[in-house]
Amino acid sequence: xxxxxxxxxPGLEPEPAAASVVFGDRLEVARAFTESLAEHGEELGxxxxxxxxxxxxxxxxxxxxxxxxxxxGHVGDVGSGAGLPGLVxxxxxxxxxxxLIEPMERRVAWLERxxxxxxxxxxxxxxxxxxxxxxxxxxxxxxxxxxxxxRTLIPITxxxxxxGGExxxxxxxxxxxxxxAAEKAIRKSRLSDVEVVVLGEGVVDDVTRVFRARVPSA
Numbered sequence: 001x002x003x004x005x006x007x008x009x010p011g012l013e014p015e016p017a018a019a020s021v022v023f024g025d026r027l028e029v030a031r032a033f034t035e036s037l038a039e040h041g042e043e044l045g046x047x048x049x050x051x052x053x054x055x056x057x058x059x060x061x062x063x064x065x066x067x068x069x070x071x072x073g074h075v076g077d078v079g080s081g082a083g084l085p086g087l088v089x090x091x092x093x094x095x096x097x098x099x100l101i102e103p104m105e106r107r108v109a110w111l112e113r114x115x116x117x118x119x120x121x122x123x124x125x126x127x128x129x130x131x132x133x134x135x136x137x138x139x140x141x142x143x144x145x146x147x148x149x150x151r152t153l154i155p156i157t158x159x160x161x162x163x164g165g166e167x168x169x170x171x172x173x174x175x176x177x178x179x180x181a182a183e184k185a186i187r188k189s190r191l192s193d194v195e196v197v198v199l200g201e202g203v204v205d206d207v208t209r210v211f212r213a214r215v216p217s218a
Contacts, residue, residue: 012035013055019031026091066085066199076142077089077099079145081102086111089143101126102126102128112125133160139162139165140166142161149182150178150182151182154186154189155185167212175196179196190215192214
């Protein structure tokens with residue numbers, strides 16, 4: 001019998017066991033997204049030439065680990081770029097509505113193409129900078145990944161939240177230092193319940209760190 005399973009793009013990291021843990025019954029959709037990003041990401045300037053051997057672990061699973069922190073409602077992803085974490089979270093959490101906010105036209109075109117090809121009915125793509133975006137209503141949560149330091153990111157993401165809304169910002173191992181440098185921004189935005197959530201321990205080798213904080217209820 002001939003095997004009609006499509007070959008994965010050359011150089012793409014083999015799918016790790018953690019992918020099944022993170023995506024569950026949404027794994028096929030996550031797989032389709034990952035393979036499409038591997039095939040087109042470099043030529044479109046979405047990922048660097050060295051990312052294919054770590055695309056699953058460093059980017060897709062890394063983003064998917066944030067999914068349990070989302071609540072049913074309206075979540076904005078600032079600077080969505082390749083769809084990390086926005087598209088990945090939309091795949092993992094079909095019960096959450098994601099608005100992907102991205103200013104660059106070619107990235108917006110990629111995001112819209114993926115929404116169509118993956119049949120994601122819980123996503124809208126908005127071409128805008130976060131500080132200029134016009135939304136129909138304020139967001140329950142806002143996420144971002146690899147956009148900028150907290151001292152710059154907090155002032156442009158916190159205003160997008162409804163009263164009592166939550167920032168869920170993916171950060172690296174230097175997040176503690178970023179929090180220290182962002183004390184003025186944290187005070188100005190009157191953030192409370194500031195914490196760093198570590199995700200993926202026992203599931204992946206490189207954990208995901210999230211800066212989480214809440215804006216005032218009123």
